[in-house]
Amino acid sequence: VPELPEVETVRRGLDAEVVGRKVISVDVTGMRTVRRYGPEALVAGLEGRVIDSTARRGKYLLLSLDGEDYLVIHLRMSGQLLLVHDPSLPLALHTHVRVGLDDGRELRFVDPRTFGEVFVSGGIGDNGLPVELGRVGVDPLVDDLTGKSLAAMLAGRRSFLKVALLDQHLIAGIGNIYGDEILFRAKVRPDRRSGTVTSREAGRIARETTTVLTEAVGAGGSTLNDARYTNLMGEWGSFQHQHAVYGREGKPCARCGRPIKRVRLGGRSSFYCEHCQV
DNA sequence: CGCATATCCTGACTGC
């Protein structure tokens, strides 16, 4: 369940460990991971190239290659990037792509559910980002998410607020966990209709979005018991210990003690406190 | 255009 904080944690690891390294080998064993352009395109686009910077947009990880193309990685539900110092170490089950570096280390993409993707971008769009990202929304930690801009996004929408918050074309990076945590702190119910959110509430949601995501990055993201998110080194995040509502159905609200409720919105579970959130 | 729903997939969990 990697969302913005988990992807940002991986990006920081890559920034520290692989920037300046040249790719000397690419081994693709999982065809679904490279379904966009195929294995040959990945090998051709990656071999011999230098990773000279890292970036992130929403949940997309971007590695700039020789200042031209981007290596684009999306972890989706169960994708994991691991950096190993010894390429002869045993492969984790569901290892789909191995990228050998000129310092002898190896980057491995592991993904049991194969929803994740790895590809070299086919070009850069008007927004300076890989064309494949399409019209990706505002990134709360890269751009400035203001109450005013959020209010404009929500205005006139009839969808549930939680569904709008998870729409990557509006705000990029929020998933099911952080969506619930943000709305708890902003004191707004997830099942409110987007268009009914006041400018004052939009201000709180925008502020808490930045706060929650920043705190979560500081904690190295959230590693749930049933998810397999870790950083590049295989270490767990710790923000799961600060979850106020996500996955806490029936447990007492930290603020008022009443049981946390669970509802289904847009096909996914939402957790909230019906007393603290309006 | 907006909004709802189905789809992809494996592993963890539930109930018999």
Added chain:
DNA sequence: TGCAGTCAGGATATGC
């Protein structure tokens, strides 16, 4: 203890 069924969810395609 084993096994079938359910659920988890990010992005996208499709239907209305």
